[in-house]
Amino acid sequence: MDLKIGKATPKDSKYVEKLEALFPDLPKRNDIFDSLQKAKFDVSGLTTEQMLRKDQKTIYRQGVKVAISAIYMDLEAFLQRSNLVADLHAFCQAHSYDVLVAMTIFFNTHNEPVRQLAIFCPHVALRTTICGVLEHSHSP
Numbered sequence: 001m002d003l004k005i006g007k008a009t010p011k012d013s014k015y016v017e018k019l020e021a022l023f024p025d026l027p028k029r030n031d032i033f034d035s036l037q038k039a040k041f042d043v044s045g046l047t048t049e050q051m052l053r054k055d056q057k058t059i060y061r062q063g064v065k066v067a068i069s070a071i072y073m074d075l076e077a078f079l080q081r082s083n084l085v086a087d088l089h090a091f092c093q094a095h096s097y098d099v100l101v102a103m104t105i106f107f108n109t110h111n112e113p114v115r116q117l118a119i120f121c122p123h124v125a126l127r128t129t130i131c132g133v134l135e136h137s138h139s140p
Contacts, residue, residue, distance in 0.1 A: 048087035075116035
């Protein structure tokens with residue numbers, strides 16, 4: 001839980017200090033934080049839909065409904081999931097999404113975050129436009 005690297009806010013620190021005062025026998029702050037981070041990134045046992053909904057935002061612009069889902073695993077591993085295309089299609093159809101943006105995140109051997117993007121969109125022209133915009137983007 002380090003404010004300097006953006007993994008906690010001053011409000012987080014304030015409440016942690018209060019909890020530590022109330023429960024002096026708690027494990028060390030970093031041990032608790034590491035356990036919570038590990039639990040957050042553990043997607044074992046989740047279905048594809050559960051993974052997509054775990055950390056998802058929806059935007060609606062110019063008649064296009066887009067789901068943006070954070071996926072807590074390597075993109076290659078996500079793409080290897082059984083029945084993935086059918087699951088993505090069913091997810092989009094069930095929630096009337098025109099586009100699904102999967103933003104994967106995992107940590108490399110140096111504990112640095114690695115992010116990757118995948119676009120699922122059955123509409124070829126829309127998919128081509130979105131991919132083109134993303135490929136030519138120079139800002140995050």
